[in-house]
Amino acid sequence: MNKRQMNRRKMIRHPHLTNLNIVILLTLAFGVALIDTFMVGTQSPCLAADTFMMDGKAISAKEAQSANLVKESMQTLEGGNVQNALKQAQEAVALAPEFYYSVCALGVCQARSGMSDDAIASFRKALSLNPNQPDALWSLSATLQSSGRTAEALASFKEFLAKYPANARASQARAFVDLMGSNHSQAVTSHNPEDYFDEAIGNNPVRWNKENIPIKIFISDGSSKRGYKQSYAAELQNALKAWEDASNGLIKFVQVDKQEQASIVFLWSDNPKDVSNPAEGGEALLRPLGNSLAAVRITVLTIDIDQGMHLNDQLIRLICTHELGHALGIAGHSPSPNDIMYSSLPLDYERLKVSQRDAKTLRKLYSIDLASVPHASINAQGLLSASDIANSSDLVTITRQATDAMNAKDYDKATVLLQEGVAKYPDSVSLKHNLGAALNNKGLMAMNARQFSKALATFQEALVLNPDSNAAKHNIATVHYNMGLNSMRAAKFSEAEPELKLAIEKCEELNFQELLTKAASEYATALEKLGKSAAAKQIEAKYKVTAD
Known part of the structure; x- marks a missing residue:
């Protein structure tokens, strides 16, 4: 974190005041686009004289008060009370409407509240008040991406790379630009409002054969893994039931006690090296034989792998639900942030569940005559990623x-x-x-x-x-x-x-x-x-x- 320059005689004693430190984890296959809270100190601002300094510049007493409210708001957000955090951020902006620090904090809370358009407007206003905020530009870019505004996100990430090529997040931005630049140019131009079969599955359908349903799943014991909570097991069961309910009886799971008996092996892990991209929180690897699935291994991490991704029950449920969607044959992703199989997790992820479009896509996959679908058959001796199958x-x-x-x-x-x-x-x-x-x-x-x-x-x-x-x-x-x-x-x-x-x-x-x-x-x-x-x-x- 950058050390701020302070007037030694008149200053705010607030160790982290100068750096907004908004962290958004952008992931490209599935993962979590999150805006993290501000990193806050334990001391409150205090008045040494009649002037307060931040980033080497004087700020007013009202802006200092606003900064204190921002601190409280981010602590509230960290505790999971999104609505109260939003209220505190709004009060901070009411005190100092043109203070970029408070406006950006409001954007954080709006994004976490599902108010994507308002969050985008706040980030843009914060950048107009202080253009040299890499974290605010990053937050704007990722909010655009997580809300499905891909073309705008692409332009915003390119601006980020042009302005901050040496930033720690530049590699993530570059990966997004490379991936979405090619995908955007090849994207399906018209979307079916009922399902996203063409975008996520298309000519590469794979699914479990009827003789393999109920699908046998082995679930490892996570109690020895760092960060694991007993509630995570219940959230996994909720994820399994969500897909069963969505399938209208086409899909059933049955849990088995031994890995060798299972079609799907589900592993809890506290080792980031067990997945290709730890920022995604989990991974599903599939072994297809023609249009049939022969085996799947799902790994879900039990530890925070970045300060912007703090695991909780809701997040675990959504990671499990998404990876199970891949395990059932939805190898690609939905173009809509309202679906569980969207390529990134919306910032207000608490509200997300298996949507009607998710359900209709799954039911279509398990109802169509595969012989009528032109496809590129895949026979794999080892496990493949969902990306391998989708493309x-x-x-x-x-x-x-x-x-x-x-x-x-x-x-x-x-x-x-x-x-x-x-x-x-x-x-x-x-x-x-x-x-x-x-x-x-x-x-x-x-x-x-x-x-x-x-x-x-x-x-x-x-x-x-x-x-x-x-x-x-x-x-x-x-x-x-x-x-x-x-x-x-x-x-x-x-x-x-x-x-x-x-x-x-x-x-x-x-x-x-x-x-x-x-x-x-x-x-x-x-x-x-x-x-x-x-x-x-x-x-x-x-x-x-x-x-x-």
Whole structure:
């Protein structure tokens, strides 16, 4: 948080007064578009003389009073009382109608109250009063997006990037612009007011076969997970019932005690690495066989993964309901923020439930004759993201082109094709997996050409995409060994030492015994050459090797 400049003699004692610190989590597949409360201090403003300072500028006594009300309003909002928070913010603005700080706080409360148009007007007014507010511009952008005003949101996020390219949220804004820019240009131009089947499912329908209904679901015990509350289990049951009721008898769930008995495995997790994008709060991975679903795994996080996303019962219910919608075959998203399957959670998320359009889309999916729908069949051995299924036709084309390039050993071209694909479909598990494979091959080519630094960077990029990739981990260990060996041959023992030590550490993590022995032997030799005989003997004893 930026430290404000204060007049040492006349100041407001309010540690966080200068930074609005409005945080909105924008997520691209499903997640939570939230405006967080102001970060507030525990002390109230006090008058040191007759002048108050904020951001190095004098503010009036009424503006200082207004700031105190803002503090109370944000604390009330944090406690979940949205209507009282709104009332306090309105009182703050009544005291100082042209004070940007209070006007922006009012926008926060209006957005959380479902008053999106009023919130947008407040954010715009706050920006007109003080244009240099990255948080206010971000809040405006995300409110536009969460209320379904995609074209305006796109323009607003572009403005954010142009003004604040180094801001911590720039990468999120850029991802939104990349995704929504391409999707907006390809969007369905006319919407069916009854359902969103064409937008969310279209020519790629997948569903559970009748013989797999009731759908068997295994639910893990979350009691050992950080942040988990017993009430979350009840909210999950509410989500299951909501889809059963919406289906008019087409869908039923039955809970089973063992994972191997289940069609859907539902896992509570306190590890953000268990999902592709932690900001979404959860993830559904599907395994389709043609038009049928063969298996689904849902993971929902039990911990706050950002200060703008504070989990509570309502939010857990909505995350569970949304991910279950994917698990039932609604692979894409609704274009309307009034539907549970909208791509982001509306700011007044407490009111949201399975809508009539959600229900009609599900019933249509489970009522139509799939043989009459032209489709791109998918057969997957592993689990895919909902994005993979919703965009399967385009993904198949991208993958085919990249495969052709890989077969021709043109790994640079394959990498570029897949990078463009991931930029377009950032939630695609299959494209990320294939990009990781292309990068591993590209890295091997660089390593064979003795371009070790380039190879290492490429393998590390592959590991970021696929953190569980043993191929990338083995390649990283190997390139460290080769870098050390290269330095040994050049008698640069001080350069060889850290590389060989890293190679040993990586090999131990992987239980990569063959390379571990070689790296340990070279490491012991490097230590001997550097006059570290005692350390060399320890390595020889530990790994049962002999220095050359």
